[in-house]
Ligand code: BAL
């Protein structure tokens with residue numbers, strides 16, 4: 001199929017003024033009557049056809065102004081309904097369709113999950129319910145009537161406010177009518193019908209409007225929704241305080257569903273969540289889960305303004321809502337927790353998920369210019385890099401300028417479907433700043449590499465920074481231009497303080513932000529009386545790779561002394577990366593002992609946030625190292641180097657880390673999910689990791705004791721990973737104990753699956769295949785598939801990349817197996833091939849053959865899977 005192009009955008013010839021939907025819900029035979037008030041757009045030709053999208057639809061009838069159309073008056077296929085030239089300028093179009101939600105395994109449109117009817121319409125799921133202009137620029141108010149069996153489906157939820165409900169006399173059915181007054185595109189439509197329990201809270205907005213907040217879960221899970229509710233209330237307050245945005249309906253409903261392709265969905269007034277991002281209690285959810293719930297609940301809530309009230313003109317603008325909303329949820333979590341720790345976590349995620357995408361065959365701009373399958377563009381580039389661009393705008397304009405720009409954006413575009421140009425123009429107009437050059441970040445793919453060389457001239461008292469930038473070619477973009485790169489910096493003196501300077505030449509510098517906007521710039525700082533160590537890209541002020549001529553000793557200095565916590569962490573990562581890469585090549589660098597001692601100092605530094613200490617003690621992952629090496633990668637050599645350095649750290653610091661581990665033991669058994677208590681658990685588990693890696697029998701014993709005494713999932717899971725991945729005594733009993741404890745809880749069992757699927761030891765693939773026969777596993781549940789197959793392919797560098805190609809063949813086979821049922825899920829796991837070209841030649845050949853086998857299988861592929869396989873090759 002031909003790709004869809006941004007430059008081809010055309011508004012529809014007709015507008016939809018009003019949508020009235022009537023659902024008669026039945027698992028195998030649901031009928032939908034859609035009444036649309038249609039008006040020809042001003043300026044559109046009177047002869048213009050109305051052409052609506054469908055997907056796999058069965059049409060039962062079509063009327064114009066209540067008069068059935070004769071067959072020759074329209075054409076209908078499962079994917080399209082066309083009325084050649086409607087006679088009137090304004091008319092009511094009634095469309096009847098029927099569906100079998102029980103057979104909907106794609107989890108797009110209307111489907112049934114554990115007996116509950118639910119919907120997923122973004123991006124193009126509404127067209128699987130009824131024929132419609134299923135595109136984000138057609139906005140209308142919706143009224144939804146639902147009728148269903150009262151006993152099986154006592155809860156009936158729709159968008160907006162409930163206007164009417166009652167029993168259908170003489171039947172065992174009841175009905176509810178919901179009205180959403182805010183015009184919205186079809187992708188924000190939702191309904192839920194099921195037998196669900198709920199928890200409620202009364203919220204009052206800062207201007208005094210009451211809102212009922214409800215979270216719906218399966219019966220018995222009510223208390224596990226408390227943290228999500230707490231997160232929701234805090235998010236609502238934060239958006240009022242930080243962005244001046246209030247909620248706008250009488251009720252806000254959230255529903256947890258167990259079969260869900262995405263993390264969650266921001267449908268207007270009726271958010272639907274993957275239950276992984278709602279359910280939490282200390283026994284089944286880790287600290288990472290608590291943090292994840294907090295940020296996803298906030299993210300979906302924040303979409304109410306950035307996504308719903310102001311939506312996207314077309315799917316090319318997806319980052320307009322996603323990048324911006326990720327930025328907003330990151331800021332929320334930073335305010336609720338530790339800002340530097342949150343920034344480090346966000347950068348880790350960006351580098352782990354987005355940098356490899358940007359450096360491989362799936363690279364695309366933050367605002368793509370073409371796509372074949374929009375589902376494949378819910379990517380780390382749109383989301384995480386998109387958020388980085390918003391962050392850079394804030395860095396360039398400052399706090400006040402940023403807020404002024406956001407206010408203007410809300411004022412100008414509320415109720416509209418907007419573009420990136422509209423967004424940027426709001427900042428330009430609000431602050432008088434020219435952001436034309438900045439727009440290149442939206443259209444140019446690839447991660448720039450910034451190179452910095454510092455030279456100090458003692459006599460002239462100058463520090464010269466020679467900066468350059470380069471972005472490698474990406475698919476369809478052979479030539480790259482220089483970008484505007486804000487580099488936050490400090491020049492660190494021996495005492496750890498930033499030195500001042502009298503003047504600077506060669507770049508615009510605003511406070512501590514230097515602008516690199518050419519391919520090369522030489523920047524001279526004058527009046528510098530002692531040789532400083534430049535600390536560049538503080539707070540990770542731009543999504544770039546930084547290479548500098550700082551020595552390992554300079555980096556060790558920054559690791560211990562930089563006033564910017566992010567760069568202290570980054571310096572530790574840079575040193576560890578160099579040590580590990582050298583080890584993977586068979587060399588040990590002399591600075592290793594100093595590095596390990598510096599880690600020991602950070603571990604014990606009680607002036608630092610405990611969560612920060614835990615992060616600073618974490619070595620770059622094997623995947624991080626593969627990305628840094630970039631070509632001819634041998635995952636086994638990296639894995640060995642990683643194991644060896646962890647063992648070296650454990651051995652050199654053993655007694656010291658053990659004492660600290662004991663000292664940090666919890667004083668009582670109460671569980672506190674807050675950031676500070678989670679930070680202590682993170683540090684203690686990190687220390688345990690080194691004690692385990694040391695090879696000391698005592699350390700191994702501590703791991704088993706940690707597992708046995710754990711009163712929360714974070715500790716239990718950390719110990720289980722060590723027992724399993726290091727093959728420590730007690731591993732088999734621990735795996736069995738975990739399984740016995742959690743066998744009825746699918747989310748906890750996902751963790752048990754993932755621990756085993758990510759074990760770096762040989763034999764894991766056979767174990768993965770066995771796990772897919774476990775009673776708790778299901779090929780139709782996306783969370784289960786991701787916890788086994790996804791975890792193995794994306795989270796097990798050594799075994800997925802086994803030199804015999806067995807991991808690649810397994811991914812190809814499972815992709816084909818899943819594709820017929822759930823194309824989105826199949827395409828998503830197939831993304832694990834995205835870095836195959838950076839591997840050594842033998843593995844490259846095997847990966848390429850596996851990818852080709854998907855295209856040559858003879859099986860009819862979904863557009864989702866075909867698109868990823870073709871682009872990867
Ligand atoms: N809009 C899809 C789910 C999310 O990003 O919130």
Ligand code: ZN
Nearest residue numbers: 299303322325
């Ligand atoms: Zn989102």
